[in-house]
Amino acid sequence: MSRPVSYNLIKKPLESDISIVDMPDGHQGEGFFATSLNKVIGLARKNSIWPLPFATSCCGIEFMATMGSHYDLARFGSERVGFSPRQCDLLMVMGTIAKKMGPVVKQVYLQMAEPRWVIAVGACASSGGIFDTYSVLQGIDQVVPVDVYVPGCPPRPEAIIDGVIRIQELVGKESLRRRNGEQYKLLLESYGIQ
């Protein structure tokens, strides 16, 4: 029997007409505010992520809904979807990646400038999904390092937004030195990068 689907049963009043991000921890007084550079840069970065959609199948369609007015990823500072890897911060791989497509994903990742993040949307990008077969890459983490995995086949737009928020958390908390660190270098070397 079909069930009526109803969302937003509980009305949530807006906290304010214009929502702005919270201030980071710091010291403030008359005419000054002091905090660490890490926090300021993290705050700026996490609320202005430029996503690069790499959509190969049905998860890409869900992403299009996510970008549309109903779900509106722009609310989270990702208004501008870039289609050049050189300008983007977040590689969103959505859909089945065939083994022949693997080098293309890696090439796109290499063309992105640091700092860069990767999100694998859907079962196929995360693990190969139902395509346990000779021609499909069993998860994009075999060719590029992945920060966040979004499960689902395909995931709902809410799940994709949740994934992007997780990325924002990572971006906001990331140390400025992380990308120069030994651990990060080893991670990239394990993927044969640099």
Place this chain on the structure above:
Amino acid sequence: MALTNEIIKQRLTEKFGEQVSNFEEPYGMLTFEAPKELNLKVLNFLYDDEELKFRFMTDLCGVHYPDNKGKELAVVYHLHNMVDNIRIRFKVFTDIDQPDIYTATGLFSAANWMERETYDFYGVNFVGHPKLKRILNVDEMDYFPLRKEFPLEDQTRVDKDDEMFGRG
């Protein structure tokens, strides 16, 4: 007089005698086979003959019959007579240990792509093909994935628990 399966069959037996065999008509489509050395002769005859005029190749594909000893690999040609709108199916068989078959690229340009695909998935060696290399799979692949001895699942992976996938 319209071209019928009987006429095609008759013309082929006149020309090639006992060498064309196993005539069948599943769902009305004439199907027959010939020794693999004759594949180009048969295709040329079907193409050039003023009455038959099979001048369009709709499909070329491979089939693997692992139990058919000595004739494990089949190459199937689907031909179309556009004038009389008649289709036929022509099969040749080859030993899997020496899967050499003459290429049909000289006759049908469409065979170029499809022979590369057949090579890619079944390892049929089309003698005389201008560029016989993999077309759909990754170049590094070192086996022919649609041969029956290879299970569908990727055998190299270690991260999936067989028990969880019902094949433990």
